[in-house]
Structures are given as C-alpha cells and as structure tokens.
Amino acid sequence: MREPTIFELSSPGRTGVTFPVSDVPKFDLPDDALLRKELPIPELAEVDVVRHYTHLSHYNYSVDEGFYPLGSCTMKYNPKINEDTCRLPGFLFTHPLQPIETIQGNLALMFEMQEWLKEISGFAAVTLQPAAGAHGEFTGVLMMRAYHKARGDSKRIKMLIPDAAHGTNPASAGMLGMEVVTIPSDADGNVDLTALKAACDDRVVGMMLTNPNTLGLFDQHIVDVVKLVHDCGGLMYGDGANLNALLGIVRPGDLGFDVMHFNLHKTFAVPHGGGGPGSGPVGVSKRLADFLPAPLICIQEEADEENPPLYGYETPKQTIGRMKAFHGHFGAIVRSYTYIAMHGPDGLKAISQYAVLNANYLMARLKKYYRVPFDRICMHEFVMEGRFEGTDIRALDISKRLMDYKFHPPTNYFPLIVHEALMIEPTETENKQTLDSFTDALIAIAGEAQTNPDIIKTAPHTTPFGRMDEVKAARELVLCCWLPENLPD
C-alpha cells in the first residue's frame, strides 16, 4: 500500500502544537507584495507526523540492514563505538573559537590524526579541512596550480585524466579553468602509456589518477606513469577513493604521488549515503607542503618533564588560504580517529587484505555467469557486464531484480568504458555466508535470464513501489509541491 504524502494526510485545523494567546501587539507586515498569498503547510497531529516518517523510514535500506555492494563507495559497516566517541562531552560541547588552552584534547586528536594519515599514506603533511572527496580534490588541484604559479610557470593548463576516472576529477580541474585531456586505458585496464607519453609536455599541470582504478585494478605500470608525468614537470594527484585496497600494503607517497585526498567516509568508516557529512583530508609531498590550507594543527610548545605539549595553529608559508569554516567536519574526524585507533597498523592492513580477498571471491564465483572484461586479480572491487548473449536484459534490470533478493544493487553504468557495467565492492566487513547468498542471487538471476527473462525486466516485485519510470522522472521534472500559478505575481 502506498504511503500518502504528508500533504495528503493534512486535515484543515488539525495541529500538533497549541499556541498560547499572543501577549505582544499585532503588527502589520510592511510589504505584502513580497509575500506568498498561500503557503501550504500540512496540518497534522504529532502522532501522525511520527507515524508517517516512521513508515517512510521502513522503506529505507542501509548498511545496518543488509549487504550494500555499491562499487567505489566503500559501504563498509560503521562501528557504533564511533558514534559514542564523537558524542563525548569534551568533543561535543566545545567550540573552535575557544582559547586553545581550553581545547587541548580536540587539538591533540586532530594533530595525531594528521600524523596517522601521514604514516598511512607516506605523505609529508596533511590538512583535515576539506568537507569530503570532491572538495579535497579541489583543494589538491588549487595547490598544484599554486605550486606552478609560485615557480613562475604560468603556461601549464592541461590536466591529464584517464577515461576510467571518477567524474569529479575532470569537474575539479574544470572548475579551475584547466583543460582536461582524457588518457585512454589499455587492453589490460592500465593507463595507456603511449597515449600518456604523447600528452606529456610543458603545458601539463599534472595527472589525476585513481589507483587502484575504477575497474578495481592496480595499475601495473604505476611507477612508469608517475615518472612520465614528473619528467614533463607535472604533479601526480591521487584520488584516494580506492584507498581501502592499500592500507598497510602500499603508500601513495612512496609511489611518488604529490597529493591525495582521503575519504574518511569510505576508508575510515564514517557513515555516508544520506547520513553524512563526509570528510576529505588531503596529504601532500614535501614540495606542496607550504601550500596547504591554513590553519594546520601543530605543537606550539614541546612537552617537558612537567607539562604535556601545547597544541595550537600554524599557517603554511604560501598557503592557498582557508578551504572550510573552522577545522572541517570534526565529528567525522573523531569517528575515523576512533576507527584507526581501534584497528592499529596490523588491523588496518587486515582490513585491506580482507577487502581484496572478498572482492576476488565474488569475482571468482561470478565470472562463469557474467563477463568480466578485465579478467585479472582485482583489488577491493571489480566490474562485470550486466548483459547476456541473446537477451535484451541490461545491467539496470539485474540491479532491480537483486532488490527482490533483498540486496542493494551494485553501482550501475560506471565506469563508462565497460558495457552495462556492474561495479561490485563487498568491503571487508562481510562474512562468507553473506557473500555466498549474494553470489547465489546473481547466479539465480543469470538462470532467470534464460528461463524467465520477464521476471527480470519487470522487477522489482517485492518492493513497495515496483519498477520506477526513470525516463519519465528525468524528462518531466516536478520540482515543487504547488503549482507556479499559486506563486505571487
């Protein structure tokens, strides 16, 4: 049964709040030409509002409810202890404008987080400010531009970006007016070195590369890629979206990357997907460290025998300025700090090992039934084709049918270089039984494609609303809840 909208539930005169008799003089509004004549506010009792939104919340699907293999999003389980720590009163009831002497615990945590992220990534310095991944990218690209400008090198305007990249990469470079040059992938899913070589010249700002890439593949020539870009004077940007494959195994800083953003809401277990906010710290190599956003957290006075260190703020010499109010999303940083502290170095390494093992297990079980275009050992995720010879079933249909089997669908139609792409990332937090039931569902769907394709084409059958008409939804936008003629002249 369809849940009515809050407007349909409205009944004139019903109310959840009784206002007292006004004890202030009545005042006529100065210019009612600026005001709407009607404002349809739903009228309901408190209990009706609570029930309505509780019903809607039951339609929701989350990682607390089931498997969520949304590729490139790292929808790992978010331990509840992180919610306890970020609500500790010392974190919750402090303000960044307080004198530093009164918020030493917060500053110590942020300082240590900077240090930990440096150790994990191999970078020389880290800012915690950026709000999330794409904001981290923008911060990183601003620093790359500032670096070239500071050297008096003004003709660099080209950003090299592989065709497998996340769309945010060209968007970040484009927002700074840079010219995006697409570098194709080769037959093994690596960066095409010949094409890269041809694009490398003295107009290159740098390259933005996700490694492992969005096919879930570690670039087998990563050292050559970095060298080609560095040799033409460019900088290497690492998109940290896929860092969950590398913890304790490979450090991007050691590979020669100059700058990378972390997604705390992916790799380090901050809830995301409607539950934000995220957090996108950025690490940089030595030559970019002076350009970091200000302020960074530093030790202002070293510890001595009687006193702990005094933590405070510092401004990098050639800073690009502030990227975010105060210190970024502090609550997210506390959650990730808790997560890293809980796991320690060996635990973090085990996270990546299990993430990679789980993805390879799924791929090994599924590749007999679905075509895997780049068939080699994958990292934390892999991409397969959602289509079957002799049928017109598409990736979207398979995803809809998976909902009948009570699984969140994988990422659809990305990366763009794979036909009918289904991008699957199990993460390390899933056990073998879950992985088996997910693969069993996909294998069953591959069977249905031959025996009963209609049940896939018309799926989902068990959800409250069935198959949505996404074409109609996109072509016939209705973006407000009352009609334009009711608006003031």
Place this chain on the structure above:
Amino acid sequence: MNTPANLKYTKSDEWFDAASGKAGLTDFAQSQLSDIVFVEILVSAGDKVEVGTPIASVESVKAAAEIYSPVAGKVTAVNGELAGAPETLNSDPFEAGWMIQVEGADAAGMLDAAAYEKDCEGRAH
C-alpha cells in the same frame, strides 16, 4: 544499427552530412546511451567551431556525454527543438535529431559508413 551511407562519421560517434552541412549524434551512440533525457546545445549560430569543439551536452538515464564538432567551420544554425524534446535523439538521430549546421566544412579524415560500422562492432564486444 542504422548508418546511412551518405553520411560521414567519427570514432566519437558524431555524423556529418556534407550536402546539408548538418551534424549530430549517431544511432549507435543513442542506443548505447539509452533513453536521452536532457540535451543542451553549447554553441550558437555565428560561432566558429574546430574539430573537437564541444557542441552539445547530452544526458541519458545511464550516462552524460559531450558531443564534439566533427568538422571545422562557421555555425549557421542550431536545432532549438532538441532541448524541449530530447527523445528525438533516440527516435530520429539522423534527421530531426540534427544538432548544428556548419558552413564551409569538409569531411576530410572522417570515416565512411562501412568503416564506422566496423569500429562500432569492435567496441560492442
């Protein structure tokens, strides 16, 4: 897949009609994109375009794509109907779905229908 023999093609899925000077997106590309829900023509009559200049931005339920000019020349007209009826690109990509008209352009270096079909087949697998 429909590939009229009188047109020339690019590997990035644009077509050009030397007789009329019109250019647009191929039938193969629209079938790969599936239902197109948004079109924005990025150039205006009077603009000069080069080979590779972005001329339109297209969104389907699957993906977003940039469409590039297959030829160099001066734009004499753009198809103003498309923005209000993006589905035209699915139903009639070579006629009503034209995007821009260019004067003084030639199709040098473009693929003929047979070569384009072969290129598409290579990509479908």
